[in-house]
Amino acid sequence: MPVTIEPRNELEYIVKQIVLSSADSDFFDQLVFAIKDASKESRGYLLLDALSQYSNDREVDIEKICGTNHHEFTTSVNELLHVREETVNLTTEILQHNQAIQASTEKLAERKKDLVESRGVRQNIDEATQALSDCLEVLRLANQVHDLLGQKSHYAALRALDELQSVQLREVTQYSIADMIQNSVPATKKMIADAVMTDLNTWLFRIRETSQFLGEVAFYHTEQRRTRQKERSEKYTYLSNFKLNSAIELASDENIEFDTLDNEDVQVDFTPLFECMHIHNALGQTNKFRADYAATRRQQKELLMPTSITLIDSEESSLSELLEGIAGFAIVEKTTMQKAPGLRSTEDVDELWDSMCQAAISLITKALHEVDNAEMLLKIKGVLALFIQTMESWGYQVGTLDTFLLTLFEKYAELLKRRFSDDFQEIVSTDDYMPMPINNLDEYEKVVNVSWYTPDKSTNELRFPCVLPFSQMYPLCCIDIRNFLNQFYFFSDDHFQQPRVIDDKLKTSLDELLSEKVCHSLVQRLSSQYLGQIVQILINLEHFEIACQELEQLLLAARSSSSVGSTIVLLATEEFRSNKKTAEKRIFELVNSKIDDLIETAEYDWTAHKLEKEPSNYMQTLTQYLSNIMNTVLLGLPTEIKELIYFDALSHAASMILSLPLSQDVKKINPNGVAALAIDVRFLSDFVDTLGNPILQQNLDELQQTITLMQAENSDEYYDVSTRNKKYGRVDALNGPLLLEK
Numbered sequence: 001m002p003v004t005i006e007p008r009n010e011l012e013y014i015v016k017q018i019v020l021s022s023a024d025s026d027f028f029d030q031l032v033f034a035i036k037d038a039s040k041e042s043r044g045y046l047l048l049d050a051l052s053q054y055s056n057d058r059e060v061d062i063e064k065i066c067g068t069n070h071h072e073f074t075t076s077v078n079e080l081l082h083v084r085e086e087t088v089n090l091t092t093e094i095l096q097h098n099q100a101i102q103a104s105t106e107k108l109a110e111r112k113k114d115l116v117e118s119r120g121v122r123q124n125i126d127e128a129t130q131a132l133s134d135c136l137e138v139l140r141l142a143n144q145v146h147d148l149l150g151q152k153s154h155y156a157a158l159r160a161l162d163e164l165q166s167v168q169l170r171e172v173t174q175y176s177i178a179d180m181i182q183n184s185v186p187a188t189k190k191m192i193a194d195a196v197m198t199d200l201n202t203w204l205f206r207i208r209e210t211s212q213f214l215g216e217v218a219f220y221h222t223e224q225r226r227t228r229q230k231e232r233s234e235k236y237t238y239l240s241n242f243k244l245n246s247a248i249e250l251a252s253d254e255n256i257e258f259d260t261l262d263n264e265d266v267q268v269d270f271t272p273l274f275e276c277m278h279i280h281n282a283l284g285q286t287n288k289f290r291a292d293y294a295a296t297r298r299q300q301k302e303l304l305m306p307t308s309i310t311l312i313d314s315e316e317s318s319l320s321e322l323l324e325g326i327a328g329f330a331i332v333e334k335t336t337m338q339k340a341p342g343l344r345s346t347e348d349v350d351e352l353w354d355s356m357c358q359a360a361i362s363l364i365t366k367a368l369h370e371v372d373n374a375e376m377l378l379k380i381k382g383v384l385a386l387f388i389q390t391m392e393s394w395g396y397q398v399g400t401l402d403t404f405l406l407t408l409f410e411k412y413a414e415l416l417k418r419r420f421s422d423d424f425q426e427i428v429s430t431d432d433y434m435p436m437p438i439n440n441l442d443e444y445e446k447v448v449n450v451s452w453y454t455p456d457k458s459t460n461e462l463r464f465p466c467v468l469p470f471s472q473m474y475p476l477c478c479i480d481i482r483n484f485l486n487q488f489y490f491f492s493d494d495h496f497q498q499p500r501v502i503d504d505k506l507k508t509s510l511d512e513l514l515s516e517k518v519c520h521s522l523v524q525r526l527s528s529q530y531l532g533q534i535v536q537i538l539i540n541l542e543h544f545e546i547a548c549q550e551l552e553q554l555l556l557a558a559r560s561s562s563s564v565g566s567t568i569v570l571l572a573t574e575e576f577r578s579n580k581k582t583a584e585k586r587i588f589e590l591v592n593s594k595i596d597d598l599i600e601t602a603e604y605d606w607t608a609h610k611l612e613k614e615p616s617n618y619m620q621t622l623t624q625y626l627s628n629i630m631n632t633v634l635l636g637l638p639t640e641i642k643e644l645i646y647f648d649a650l651s652h653a654a655s656m657i658l659s660l661p662l663s664q665d666v667k668k669i670n671p672n673g674v675a676a677l678a679i680d681v682r683f684l685s686d687f688v689d690t691l692g693n694p695i696l697q698q699n700l701d702e703l704q705q706t707i708t709l710m711q712a713e714n715s716d717e718y719y720d721v722s723t724r725n726k727k728y729g730r731v732d733a734l735n736g737p738l739l740l741e742k
Contacts, residue, residue, distance in 0.1 A: 011050035035098050196276045203272040208300050211328030218260050218327050222390040270339055294348055301352055304329055305359045311367045311380055323387040326356045334394050353396050361404045374415040381408050412491055417509050420484050424517040431473035433536040439465045451475045452547040469636045470543045471536050503559040514572035523579050526586045532633045538583035539636050541576050548573035592652040598622045599656045606666050606673035615683035623687040650699040658703050669742045674710045681707055702730040715740050
């Protein structure tokens with residue numbers, strides 16, 4: 001167990017150590033520490049007692065020493081007095097130091113108190129500083145949100161707002177600023193949503209302004225594809241069976257890369273749309289945004305469609321602008337579906353597309369009455385076909401537009417028919433109805449190349465100038481027919497899904513043109529009294545019949561594979577064939593009428609007293625007339641038709657000559673009168689013999705047998721049936737007795 005040291009003994013020990021210090025500095029250092037410790041423990045008086053005790057002990061020691069040695073004692077006393085004086089001084093200094101230490105201790109205590117108080121303030125300041133720093137960070141983020149909005153970094157602003165709300169505000173929830181900012185978050189989010197919608201609306205406006213140019217670029221790209229496909233088809237003929245947008249065409253063109261929305265002419269950046277989608281998705285407003293976007297696009301679609309268009313401008317700019325705008329709009333819609341699948345549904349896009357197609361068709365239909373030119377309508381169809389092929393390549397359904405092309409085709413066919421009707425009418429009405437003169441080989445080849453005509457002679461056998469059997473109207477009509485066919489099929493160029501409609505309509509229209517405008521017009525001119533014109537019409541009808549037969553084969557070869565049927569029969573073929581008979585009858589009428597006129601000039605003296613030896617003038621004129629028309633007017637007719645005309649004319653002449661003695665005005669006929677008639681009949685018979693066709697003589701059998709009967713010495717044999725059948729079988733049973741009576 002440790003030994004407890006009395007405080008007094010401890011101080012006495014300390015005093016001894018202080019006195020025994022080897023240096024003044026150590027002495028004062030130990031003294032100061034002793035005073036300081038005594039002052040802290042309130043033992044200052046004990047320290048003084050220890051010092052006094054030490055002094056007294058030293059005095060006793062000094063007296064002992066002085067008793068033995070006075071001188072030394074005296075010296076020691078003096079030294080001791082000096083030490084005592086020093087001690088007193090030291091004590092005074094110690095007291096002063098003690099007082100100073102006490103004063104310093106009090107100041108130290110006060111400072112310690114101040115320090116403690118300052119530490120509290122410092123802690124408060126630190127806490128306030130931290131709070132202020134946190135609040136400033138919150139305010140910085142809040143300001144950053146607005147700065148990012150000002151910089152149009154909407155998504156970054158929204159992320160900063162989320163960070164502010166989910167992280168920073170939680171650290172300052174005890175301050176009212178947190179409530180203020182928290183309450184402002186919905187308004188800030190609305191600001192972000194409004195700002196991004198403003199940017200989106202600006203983007204949509206630019207898209208609407210760019211739609212037409214975008215459609216123009218798409219049309220140009222389709223036109224380039226057409227050109228490449230045409231070049232490939234010319235190089236490899238089997239490729240002509242594959243149309244634009246077919247799998248083969250797309251595969252052949254796949255090495256040509258072209259982005260309609262990103263090229264040197266136009267660039268469409270969808271970033272504003274994506275940013276708006278992300279922000280509304282982050283705000284939990286995806287459905288609202290989808291509905292708003294759909295409504296905006298519907299409004300833009302309405303703004304895209306004009307109230308009316310014109311189709312008669314030279315460049316079709318009004319129609320082109322309309323279709324280019326629709327194409328650009330639809331391309332953006334389809335691209336939006338691909339890039340943002342959740343934003344636009346297929347139903348919405350198809351609904352917009354269908355409504356735009358219907359609106360475009362309605363506008364075109366209203367303006368279609370302005371178009372009275374087939375070429376202009378063909379250009380309109382070309383613009384529509386380019387639009388259809390472009391949109392088909394983007395995956396849109398074009399069935400409605402294909403159906404509308406049928407309407408355009410009906411209009412086109414009507415205009416073509418009207419124009420060529422006028423042309424045919426003019427050709428028929430202005431024709432001279434004379435065989436066509438040809439002056440040289442070049443002119444001859446041009447006519448033969450455009451006409452359906454097979455020459456009787458080779459070009460080496462021809463001598464110019466020459467004439468062709470038909471009149472000028474025939475090659476002109478042939479040219480128009482070829483143009484009519486070509487222009488009909490022009491409509492199927494580029495794009496037309498109903499080739500059979502063209503085949504059927506072409507056949508019907510061609511039939512109507514040939515029947516009504518050519519054949520009927522020619523038939524109407526058969527009323528002419530000019531035999532040469534009638535003969536030329538007959539020749540033209542003959543060639544038109546041949547042309548129709550050639551056209552049937554041409555139409556059969558040109559018709560599409562989808563058309564059913566192995567043969568084509570034009571009704572006009574039968575029209576021309578049947579009306580040839582009408583023309584022939586008209587020729588018969590005119591020839592017979594002339595024969596009637598000549599025979600009416602006959603002046604027989606049935607009771608002449610003198611026998612005539614020469615044929616009558618009318619008979620000479622009649623045979624001369626028949627010879628002349630066969631060698632001039634009727635020369636171009638086929639031999640069988642000329643023989644038929646001869647047959648009919650002779651038969652008619654014989655009947656008319658026979659009617660002369662049968663006339664009621666003739667009461668009596670003597671042998672001289674019969675002889676004059678016999679001379680004329682013999683003259684006519686001789687003429688018929690020169691024609692080289694024995695069959696024609698049959699037309700004179702009745703006339704000749706009747707004259708033989710009138711000259712018979714025994715007229716009773718006529719009444720003998722066997723004799724009559726043998727000699728007078730062609731004589732009319734009623735006319736014979738009547739003439740015999742006269």
